[in-house]
Amino acid sequence: xxxxxxxxxxxxxxxxxxxxxxxxxxxxxxxxxxxxxxxxxxxxxxxxxxxxxxxxxxxxxxxxxxxxxxxxxxxxxxxxxxxxxxxxxxxxxxxxxxxxxxxxxxxxxxxxxxxxxxxxxxxxxxxxxxxxxxxxxxxxxxxxxxxxxxxxxxxxxxxxxxxxxxxxxxxxxxxxxxxxxxxxxxxxxxxxxxxxxxxxxxxxxxxxxxxxxxxxxxxxxxxxxxxxxxxxxxxxxxxxxxxxxxxxxxxxxxx
Amino acid sequence: xxxxxxxxxxxxxxxxxxxxxxxxxxxxxxxxxxxxxxxxxxxxxxxxxxxxxxxxxxxxxxxxxxxxxxxxxxxxxxxxxxxxxxxxxxxxxxxxxxxxxxxxxxxxxxxxxxxxxxxxxxxxxxxxxxxxxxxxxxxxxxxxxxxxxxxxxxxxxxxxxxxxxxxxxxxxxxxxxxxxxxxxxxxxxxxxxxxxxxxxxxxxxxxxxxxxxxxxxxxxxxxxxxxxxxxxxxxxxxxxxxxxxxxxxxxxxxx
DNA sequence: CGGGTAATTGACCCGGGTCAACAGCAGTGG
DNA sequence: CCACTGCTGTTGACCCGGGTCAATTACCCG
Numbered sequence: 001x002x003x004x005x006x007x008x009x010x011x012x013x014x015x016x017x018x019x020x021x022x023x024x025x026x027x028x029x030x031x032x033x034x035x036x037x038x039x040x041x042x043x044x045x046x047x048x049x050x051x052x053x054x055x056x057x058x059x060x061x062x063x064x065x066x067x068x069x070x071x072x073x074x075x076x077x078x079x080x081x082x083x084x085x086x087x088x089x090x091x092x093x094x095x096x097x098x099x100x101x102x103x104x105x106x107x108x109x110x111x112x113x114x115x116x117x118x119x120x121x122x123x124x125x126x127x128x129x130x131x132x133x134x135x136x137x138x139x140x141x142x143x144x145x146x147x148x149x150x151x152x153x154x155x156x157x158x159x160x161x162x163x164x165x166x167x168x169x170x171x172x173x174x175x176x177x178x179x180x181x182x183x184x185x186x187x188x189x190x191x192x193x194x195x196x197x198x199x200x201x202x203x204x205x206x207x208x209x210x211x212x213x214x215x216x217x218x219x220x221x222x223x224x225x226x227x228x229x230x231x232x233x234x235x236x237x238x239x240x241x242x243x244x245x246x247x248x249x250x251x252x253x254x255x
Numbered sequence: 256x257x258x259x260x261x262x263x264x265x266x267x268x269x270x271x272x273x274x275x276x277x278x279x280x281x282x283x284x285x286x287x288x289x290x291x292x293x294x295x296x297x298x299x300x301x302x303x304x305x306x307x308x309x310x311x312x313x314x315x316x317x318x319x320x321x322x323x324x325x326x327x328x329x330x331x332x333x334x335x336x337x338x339x340x341x342x343x344x345x346x347x348x349x350x351x352x353x354x355x356x357x358x359x360x361x362x363x364x365x366x367x368x369x370x371x372x373x374x375x376x377x378x379x380x381x382x383x384x385x386x387x388x389x390x391x392x393x394x395x396x397x398x399x400x401x402x403x404x405x406x407x408x409x410x411x412x413x414x415x416x417x418x419x420x421x422x423x424x425x426x427x428x429x430x431x432x433x434x435x436x437x438x439x440x441x442x443x444x445x446x447x448x449x450x451x452x453x454x455x456x457x458x459x460x461x462x463x464x465x466x467x468x469x470x471x472x473x474x475x476x477x478x479x480x481x482x483x484x485x486x487x488x489x490x491x492x493x494x495x496x497x498x499x500x501x502x503x504x505x506x507x508x509x510x
Numbered sequence: 511c512g513g514g515t516a517a518t519t520g521a522c523c524c525g526g527g528t529c530a531a532c533a534g535c536a537g538t539g540g
Numbered sequence: 541c542c543a544c545t546g547c548t549g550t551t552g553a554c555c556c557g558g559g560t561c562a563a564t565t566a567c568c569c570g
Contacts, residue, residue: 052495053495069401071401071402071404071405073405073409073410073491074491075491077409078409079404079405079408079409081401081404081405082401082404091394091397093390093393093394094394096387096390096391096394096502096503097391097394097498097502098498098500098502099495101398101401101402101495101496101498102398102401102496132351135348135351136351136352138348138393139346139348139349139351139352141397142346142396142397142400143356143357145397145400145401145404146324146326146336146337146356146357146400147326147356148404149326149334149336149400149403149404149407150326150328150334150336152404152407152408152452153334153407153450153451153452154328154332154333154334154452155328155332156525156526157525157526188547188548188549189548189549189550190547190548190549195408196408197407197408197409198526198527199526199527199528200548200549201526201527201528201529201550201551202525202526202527204548204549204550204551205526205550205551206526207549208550236328236329236330240307240308240354240356241356241357243352243353243356245353247351247352247353248351411557411558412557412558443515443516443517444516444517444518445516453558453559454558454559454560455516455517456518456519456558456559456560456561457557457558457559459517459518459519460518460519460558461558462517463518475567
């Protein structure tokens with residue numbers, strides 16, 4: 001999977017992701033990568049990138065590492081509402097809102113491209129095919145959030161964790177971050193608990209069940225899924241909401 | 256509140272909603288209302304407007320009545336992932352996806368404007384201020400979905416229902432659909448259960464607690480909130496995620 | 511007045527939470 | 541090289557919020 005990943009490949013995760021939807025032209029790809037390379041920020045593990053209440057200023061893009069959005073209640077309860085894996089963008093146009101209604105934090109050390117509002121607007125104005133692709137990205141983000149709503153509302157702990165693991169595996173796969181049937185998986189059991197609305201203790205027990213059933217191997221930050229079909233089955237995982245099947249292929253660049 | 260609502264007022268709910276963000280020009284308002292009036296569809300209560308797996312064709316806008324998005328699991332478990340109240344739009348650009356990953360159904364009889372893809376694209380191309388406003392709408396929709404994630408993951412049944420009632424009240428208020436401190440509230444206890452991930456039995460018991468505490472009155476399709484501050488308090492409701500405070504006022508039309 | 515949907519109640523149960531102790535392991539500083 | 545610290549994972553005993561099942565009771569609406 002990784003080993004040494006050069007800067008080119010890191011920027012590449014976004015084009016890789018977008019090309020699950022539509023093929024970009026050399027020009028689109030170049031402009032996107034140039035933009036992403038402009039302001040790269042490196043942040044250590046477990047730090048807030050932006051906090052609820054802050055004024056959003058720029059769009060950002062995770063080039064390397066994992067991050068999450070989270071919300072908290074006044075008494076400290078905490079819910080991770082989504083994960084960012086390499087290639088994920090935060091909300092386009094977020095800067096039209098006055099203040100953030102959630103926080104974003106790194107999980108591992110991350111490398112993030114921050115795209116200034118004006119640059120971003122210009123990008124959209126000049127590159128219609130990118131606009132479509134970024135819309136697709138946004139729609140997928142929304143679909144994931146709805147799927148999480150279903151996950152939290154209806155699935156049992158066992159199904160819920162299985163489902164989350166399926167999703168993260170497939171999202172990593174869609175940006176070429178797999179190694180055989182394994183991915184790099186930096187979440188702790190506490191992270192999983194905060195994302196699934198369970199306690200860390202119960203996550204632990206549920207993971208043991210999943211391991212016992214031969215459905216997952218999870219150790220030293222590596223997740224292995226020996227039989228994806230079996231895991232999808234118990235999770236009732238249907239990947240339609242990720243819209244990965246090159247649905248925008250009629251928009252492909254032909255150069 | 257209602258009684259007889261003429262056609263003008265029904266279309267008006269969207270402009271009303273948008274003007275919680277930015278003031279539109281006469282021209283913007285006119286174009287939006289003309290568009291909405293183009294293809295009005297009336298649908299009875301409890302019918303699917305579009306089903307998971309269908310190809311999305313148009314954007315639609317709820318002019319009158321309530322609807323919901325929902326997702327189901329293969330074994331029949333059902334989660335309502337969001338509600339539409341008058342003035343709510345379904346996802347812009349949804350038509351770039353090949354198939355729906357969720358269904359949309361009416362709750363009451365609804366009057367819906369279906370805006371064809373091409374008309375909608377044209378609207379966006381010609382009216383930049385509307386584009387901003389519709390972006391705002393989309394960002395709020397996403398923020399609501401995240402708040403629901405928090406709701407399902409962290410709040411107790413009592414807090415969760417209190418929170419949902421706050422949200423729906425305030426959303427109705429933002430389109431001028433209140434009557435004193437009451438709103439028209441067509442959801443059954445089963446609907447509430449499907450939206451909160453609880454059972455109808457438990458929703459019933461929880462509503463009784465809320466009534467006993469004097470926090471809500473709910474009878475014959477009318478929800479009354481005698482003391483909003485008290486309800487917000489137990490729900491830990493923070494309305495920041497609805498971004499209603501005319502955040503885009505710097506974009507206001509000045510005609 | 512009959513038939514169907516929505517609300518309510520009671521008895522009982524279970525998935526997942528709580529609390530507390532402990533084990534493994536990585537980093538870090540002496 | 542080892543002791544110390546702190547985080548992550550694991551286990552056991554016990555408990556409770558909310559689910560399940562099944563029966564009633566309103567409430568519409570024609």
